[in-house]
Amino acid sequence: MRPIHNHPVVPEAGERYQRCRVKPVTRAEMRCDFRTAIFLYSPKDEVDLKALLEYGFASSAYFYTKLWIRGGDGEEVRGGREGLERMAEARIYLFHVGMSGTDEEVEGHEDFLISKFGERYLGAKADSELDGGYTRGWCWGDGPFAKRVAMPEEPSPDRSRAQAHREYDRVLDCFYDKKRNLSICSLGYGCHYAAEHGARMLGVETVEKLPSDTVLWCFCRGASKQYDLLTSVSISSAVSRPWGAKGYYPDGRKIVHLGGREPTVSGADYGFSEGLSKREWYVAYMYGCSLVFFQGGYFFSSIPSGDGPPLAAPYEAPLKAFREAQRPNWALLEGVLTPLGRLHAEAQEFAFDHPVRGTPYMPVALMLDEDHGWNQPRHLYRKDQDHAWGNIPYSRLDYQIDNFFRWVYPGYEACSYYRDERGYITNTPFGDMYEVILSNASPKCLEKYRVVVLLGDLKVEGREGLAERLRDFLEEGGIVVAGTDQWPGIPAWLSGVEVSEGSKAYAGEVVCADGRRFREGAFERRQARTAGGGVLLRIHQGDPLVIRQGVGKGWLYTITVKGWGEAERRHDFLKGVRHVLGGLLGELNLVEVEGRDLFYLVNVTDRDDEVMVTLCNNSPDAPWEGKVRVKGEEVEAFEAWLGHSEACVRDGLLWCAVPANDVRVFRLKAGRGFLPLMFREIDWKGLGVGVPEVDLRNHPARRMSHF
Secondary structure, three states: OOOEOOOOOOHHHOOOHHHOOOOOOOHHHHOOOOEEEEEOOOOOOHHHHHHHHHOOOOOEEEOEHHHOOOOOOOOOOOOHHHHHHHHHHOOOEEOOEEOOOOHHHHHHHHHHHHHHHHHHEOOEEOOOOHHHHHHHOOOOOOOOOHHHHOOOOOOOOOOOHHHHHHHHHHHHHHHOOOOOEEOOEOOOOHHHHHHHOOOOOEEEEEEOOOOOHHHHHHHHHHHHHHHOOOEEEEEEOOOEOEOOEEOOOOOOOOEEEOOOOOOEEEEOOOOOOHHHHHHHHHHHHHOOOOEEEEOOOOEOOOOOOOOOOOOOHHHHHHHHHHHHOOOOOHHHHHHHEOHHHHHHHHHHHHHHHOOOOOEEOOOEEEEEOOOOOOOOOOEOOEOOOOEEOOOEEOOHHHHHHHHHHHHHOOOHHHOOOOOOOOOOOOOOOOOOOEEEEEOOOOHHHHOOOOEEEEOOOOOHHHOOOHHHHHHHHHHOOOEEEEEOOOOOOOOHHHHOEEEEEEEEEEEEEEEEOOOOEEEEEEEEEEEEEEOOOEEEEEEOOOOEEEEEEEEOOEEEEEEOEEEEEEOOOOOOEOHHHHHHHHHHHHHHOOEEEEEOOOEEEEEEOOOOOEEEEEEEEOOOOOOEEEEEEEOOOOEEEEEEEEOOOOOEEEOOEEEEEEOOOEEEEEEEEEOOOOOOEOOOOOOHHHHOOOOOOOOHHHOHHHHOOOO
């Protein structure tokens, strides 16, 4: 099997960097590997600015120009430019700036930001939620962007995927018109297309009323690897119906906001739990994300005008004292921090303490066709289900993608529909180790993976050079899992099986090479006979279903089952197929987790005797207890990066616990080197990794008082 790719993404070393007119964001520009950020609401509220400028509460900011440079009446907000100049003097970074106004005004705003911030202005928000918006119909008919992109009518649901891709390219052309463009996607499929349109950094919006964040990150990380781009995340709590919005008021009241189409209730007990926000933050950080921020909620709020009586004096006092303080004092900041604000501060300290987080171990690439346009089967952008590219009905092989995610990320499809927050971060039976790449991925991209699984409406013969790239990947030790749906003309000399044109239905017993037998419902398969390959699954006394053939140093798995499963479109894969491929996925694991199902992620560094393990207990009320085993080795020692009282090493295993709705991160050291790493002695500091952002504990404002 191929060695483990353990090198972080380096944009300036990527294949696209020299070709780009506007270069991707690099760690050299950011002066470090990771920055915390806050969302700024208004220049009139000094709480945000004081925390940013005087307390080191974050080193970067995200905002809308309409809140700073343009008021509701078209005039500049008083003090807006002055506030920006103060931020520029403090060397604050700006990113995902939401531009508003005419083309001339937007250009003027961006010129102003570039002149003041230079390279610390990372870019404007180009396609914020555009993949979700396109799916919803924002770009055609009566949609808000229809005139801008010149799509007066809804496109035909019968159009080809290639035509839909061209239409989406035209839409992106209209939005990628700034001098520096950044991307935030909300359905996942937009990440790769944003990268191809010159996004300087990729990002996702998580939580809200959006689909599974585990799946969103699967797309975003894959695009990051394929196009050599850094990533960001906006963790949003701005959910409204049916669970209200998170809002923190010093006197604990709830507020009913009457603006908009329907009333919105906000309060500390509404919206998402702090536990979900915490899990989202630490998972994003361990994914290697370069900018992590919550969309507000750091500080207690005064009551908005018209939404309730003013605060009583005892509740207003901390806010007033913080605003009017003549010199920084951490005790005053502590008085206005919400639970989410405290979580932000603790997470910033965590990042400072653990700047070298390694690289997420992601050995499996899920390859989709470059025109796929796939998104989750149901989500709140549309009432109808099972569509790609907004309104193209799912094909049988779109269901295959969905079925694969339901297998490795169980329950992902339930995200945003239940109050217990299921599906945002899913449990992971095999660990989180998958990334989506497209069929135009280069050989250099494929080198970053150990296994490539072909899924969806991809035809290898229809993509120039793909067969050769896959063969080279196999020759060099890679593993390819290919269904005859995706590679119908796969040659017998390569696959070890002769596949005929015809197909047959079957229902009954299937037999695995290890002797396991399963009874399957009706499914279709391509007729085939072996030509030297080893049969891992077959019909009882009949045709082969899964064949493995050695190719160079690698292995090719050929699956003759259509869609890998039963004849119905939405189904589990065949039990026999899951058994065979589950064995392969199990072999890829670096650790084994014993106990009730939970989310786990493994990171590797340049040391072959250590791994970092992130454990998320997604249950809202049940603590988790279990054991973590380093595969084939004994755990000699551990370091609790996050959480400590629940863990110990016994019998070569890490015994640990994770409270309900919480997360833990551990560094595990084995007794000897066991990881076949591709890169040794990585110069983390030279890459910008491991250069601390802000030492919040030793900030002058904090030394003046006890936190």
